[in-house]
Amino acid sequence: MVIALTTLIPLCVPFERRKEAARGGATFNGEQKCWMAPRDKLDALLPFVPYRYRPDREAPYIRPWMVPQALWGFNLRAFLAPEDWNRIRKDAYARSGSRCRVCGGRGPQWPVEADEGWAYDDERRIQTLKGVISLCPDCHGVRHWGKTMTEDRQDAALAWMAEVNGWNHTEAARCGDQAMKQWHTRSRHTDWQCDISWAIRTYSVVPIRDGETLARELNRKFVRQAQTRVGVRAGHITHIEHLTRER
Numbered sequence: 001m002v003i004a005l006t007t008l009i010p011l012c013v014p015f016e017r018r019k020e021a022a023r024g025g026a027t028f029n030g031e032q033k034c035w036m037a038p039r040d041k042l043d044a045l046l047p048f049v050p051y052r053y054r055p056d057r058e059a060p061y062i063r064p065w066m067v068p069q070a071l072w073g074f075n076l077r078a079f080l081a082p083e084d085w086n087r088i089r090k091d092a093y094a095r096s097g098s099r100c101r102v103c104g105g106r107g108p109q110w111p112v113e114a115d116e117g118w119a120y121d122d123e124r125r126i127q128t129l130k131g132v133i134s135l136c137p138d139c140h141g142v143r144h145w146g147k148t149m150t151e152d153r154q155d156a157a158l159a160w161m162a163e164v165n166g167w168n169h170t171e172a173a174r175c176g177d178q179a180m181k182q183w184h185t186r187s188r189h190t191d192w193q194c195d196i197s198w199a200i201r202t203y204s205v206v207p208i209r210d211g212e213t214l215a216r217e218l219n220r221k222f223v224r225q226a227q228t229r230v231g232v233r234a235g236h237i238t239h240i241e242h243l244t245r246e247r
């Protein structure tokens, strides 16, 4: 218990809020380039605390969240001019002090990646953007479960999902299977629509004219890529066949 309370937790502190973090009891660790605080001080620092350490949140902090196949490629990168997407992406990094919003970690090559948070209306079949956050490559790999599996990285992603959520391997595997089942159900439909009005509202951006065409091209490319990758290993990893069998 004593060890748990004195363990330093990494925080997501935007540069312009560093004084607020210091007032709340956080200290800057120069070696790790990270604001940190003891576990028993987190209540005063709640806006900066990564999800997995927040006392008011429960697991799962990270789980697979798969995009239906008909919507692969339908994202802000396709619909917006590169400079607009870069602005939104970099704002997500800045808001978390370039730390993972889920675990507070950073990747070795590049620290964080932008993750679009989609909500799914299964009745009306609309995918709606709710926000963009920073994730470390490990947490991002769990989110994009299908891609992770086609790249044969599922063992590491399962282990990470278990660690972050405080689960055993079986619980993590069950969560992965549920996500796959849900993806399978959603991917039976080809009439999904994509709503990015959150980005338009929040950042006053205007979607490019041929975004939809570009997204469709990307969709075909990603489906082909997945089929090729899965085809190579389908003999011994049967469950990832689900990824491409539907169409």
Ligand SMILES: [Zn+2]
Pocket (backbone or CB within 6 Å): 100, 101, 102, 103, 104, 105, 135, 136, 137, 138, 139, 140
């Ligand atoms: Zn992370």
